[in-house]
Amino acid sequence: MKTLNNYFFFLNALILIVSCTANNKSIIVNFDNETNGKQWAIEEINPKLPKDWSTYEFLTFDIFASSTQRFTLSLHDAEGPRRIVVLPFQNAWVRASIPLIHFKERNVVGHDMAAIWKTALPGMCINFTGTVGSINNVDSISFEMDRPLNSPHIEIKNLQLTMNAQDSILSPIPVVNEFGQWIPDESGSSYKSLDELRNRWNEDDKNITSGNFEFSKYGGFLKQRVRGTGFFRTEKIDGKWWFVDPDGYLFYSLGSTGINPGISFARISGREYAYAQLPPTIKSTGTRSEENSFYTWNLTRRYGENEWIDKWIQKTVNRMDQWGFNTIANWSDETLCLSQKKAYVKNLYGWGFNANTMGMPDPYDPKYIQLVDSSAKAQCEPLRNDPYLIGYFVGNEPPWPGREDELINVILKGEPTPLQEALKTYLSKGDTPESRKAFVYETYDKFIKIINAAIKKYDPNHLNLGLRFGGNPPVELTKASSNIGFDVYSLNIYDYFIDNKLLDRIDELTSLPIIIGEFHFGTPGKGLAPGLAQTINQKERGVAYSYYVENAASHPSVIGTHWFQWLDQPSTGRFDGENYNIGFLDVTDLPYIELINEAIKTHERILDIHSGNISPTSQKAITQ
Numbered sequence: 001m002k003t004l005n006n007y008f009f010f011l012n013a014l015i016l017i018v019s020c021t022a023n024n025k026s027i028i029v030n031f032d033n034e035t036n037g038k039q040w041a042i043e044e045i046n047p048k049l050p051k052d053w054s055t056y057e058f059l060t061f062d063i064f065a066s067s068t069q070r071f072t073l074s075l076h077d078a079e080g081p082r083r084i085v086v087l088p089f090q091n092a093w094v095r096a097s098i099p100l101i102h103f104k105e106r107n108v109v110g111h112d113m114a115a116i117w118k119t120a121l122p123g124m125c126i127n128f129t130g131t132v133g134s135i136n137n138v139d140s141i142s143f144e145m146d147r148p149l150n151s152p153h154i155e156i157k158n159l160q161l162t163m164n165a166q167d168s169i170l171s172p173i174p175v176v177n178e179f180g181q182w183i184p185d186e187s188g189s190s191y192k193s194l195d196e197l198r199n200r201w202n203e204d205d206k207n208i209t210s211g212n213f214e215f216s217k218y219g220g221f222l223k224q225r226v227r228g229t230g231f232f233r234t235e236k237i238d239g240k241w242w243f244v245d246p247d248g249y250l251f252y253s254l255g256s257t258g259i260n261p262g263i264s265f266a267r268i269s270g271r272e273y274a275y276a277q278l279p280p281t282i283k284s285t286g287t288r289s290e291e292n293s294f295y296t297w298n299l300t301r302r303y304g305e306n307e308w309i310d311k312w313i314q315k316t317v318n319r320m321d322q323w324g325f326n327t328i329a330n331w332s333d334e335t336l337c338l339s340q341k342k343a344y345v346k347n348l349y350g351w352g353f354n355a356n357t358m359g360m361p362d363p364y365d366p367k368y369i370q371l372v373d374s375s376a377k378a379q380c381e382p383l384r385n386d387p388y389l390i391g392y393f394v395g396n397e398p399p400w401p402g403r404e405d406e407l408i409n410v411i412l413k414g415e416p417t418p419l420q421e422a423l424k425t426y427l428s429k430g431d432t433p434e435s436r437k438a439f440v441y442e443t444y445d446k447f448i449k450i451i452n453a454a455i456k457k458y459d460p461n462h463l464n465l466g467l468r469f470g471g472n473p474p475v476e477l478t479k480a481s482s483n484i485g486f487d488v489y490s491l492n493i494y495d496y497f498i499d500n501k502l503l504d505r506i507d508e509l510t511s512l513p514i515i516i517g518e519f520h521f522g523t524p525g526k527g528l529a530p531g532l533a534q535t536i537n538q539k540e541r542g543v544a545y546s547y548y549v550e551n552a553a554s555h556p557s558v559i560g561t562h563w564f565q566w567l568d569q570p571s572t573g574r575f576d577g578e579n580y581n582i583g584f585l586d587v588t589d590l591p592y593i594e595l596i597n598e599a600i601k602t603h604e605r606i607l608d609i610h611s612g613n614i615s616p617t618s619q620k621a622i623t624q
Helices: 004-018 113-117 195-205 294-303 307-321 368-383 406-412 418-427 433-458 474-482 500-510 538-553 593-611
Strands: 027-030 038-039 056-063 070-078 080-088 093-099 118-121 125-126 140-144 154-164 168-171 233-237 240-244 253-256 282-285 290-293 344-348 389-393 465-470 489-492 514-516 558-563
Touching: 027 038, 027 118, 038 070, 080 093, 093 118, 093 125, 093 389, 113 118, 140 154, 195 294, 240 558, 240 593, 253 344, 290 294, 294 307, 307 593, 389 433, 406 418, 406 433, 418 433, 474 500, 489 500, 500 514, 538 558, 538 593
Parallel strands: 253 558, 344 389, 465 489, 489 514, 514 558
Antiparallel strands: 027 154, 038 140, 056 093, 056 154, 070 080, 070 140, 080 125, 093 168, 118 125, 233 240, 282 290
């Protein structure tokens, strides 16, 4: 492996030298709070570039970024900018080929928002902004960064138009050590040996960070009890919504998604040269049958190859107890969920959410009811008597809300299906923007009622926690979700706070309690990007957590907040390129103590905040 790495190092070094001698101008962009971007005329960067880019496939360049902070790359013409967002690798030269199609057209393929708005490249991740148009007369290019931290900079060389992708990680090689840590960031705490890491694990076992919590065995508050039914339910008490645990104790859901020893999979294939040593291949759940996870490898080193899963479960439960988490949230390990140690939620699948129709299934297909029934039976019937199960999420972040007209066009241009036939019949009575949107929401009503009925058929005991909408869903969607079988309205909001006007509107339109399915805060460093909401350091991540959770809990309809996610993502990116510092734990299974200390304080206060006895914190995090 070392010989192979040396070969790739010299090969890529040669590529880099050649690229640096090309007749292209090297451009450097220094970002700070006063100068957060710069624009160049095309001829300033490369006089050989044409203005008409429409016949090319890729914008290819070499890039070095001092920070993982995302920046916007914009192409300009007389009509305005065409934008994408770039999440670069840190302190490493990368050759990137950006597909030009993403400047011209909004992506319409993807079953959820994550799939439809981003894609992974070998040396970075790109997000689509939706700002698209013609690239027939490009006159300039610009780079901008929102909230730059610590004066980051990027350097661009060898910018050209190509017909083929030339993506590669150029140097230095490798960029990831044997523990999954990012080598080029010297400010990060990288371990040089397994003995050094084991010493840190021993310290972690001895130095217990713990709050003062009085929870029932299901995670309810022992101070307040009402009628118990043996399963989780919801109840509005004195104008405030609550979960009620099986024994009748009031319950506010404090959870984290991704509590899973194998969720931090690294994208290995085609980039083997980027790693000092590869983790062993492990079996995984979901659509990917085999994956490589540095986190799992570190767990086997810490707890032993034969008993690591049981020890990891016990360690995880202890941490949740000590830190005040009472809910195992979405995409968590099934063995942990079924351990009867913590309350949990389950995300359901198998409803035919089709990537080729922007996540919209085909409820007009005569076989659809049978498909849904079979999926509900397989997933829900085995859990119907489990008291630790809070309830089910029907799905996650459908991408079509707010893009209804695009969805209609996709259906009309696609292959003949019962969905297309039903649409054409509907529009034959009048093809207007209003009728197009109406068809989408009538279809939503049709498929979601089929799903919800099947769930209740095979499990009448547990809550339906809704279809986790992303951000600020359209009013029509919120209205349509009021009387279709949801017990809770769920949405994911990545921001520094939740607008009470949005919560009030949902409350007014649905009369349902609300759960926040995802939010997070990160900071750039150690090769990891800050995620969707950044702070300046780990301490401020904790401040941001407290402000978000406490102010959400002060709303009478909010009954839970679930952080995304339990551990950091891989530094080289997960399956779709995300490489966020969004964990309570890093890749070596060590906690971010500053974040956790603030979370503990908030969890100790959450009962009194939601009861209205004390006010939420007013301290906001420093973000730049």
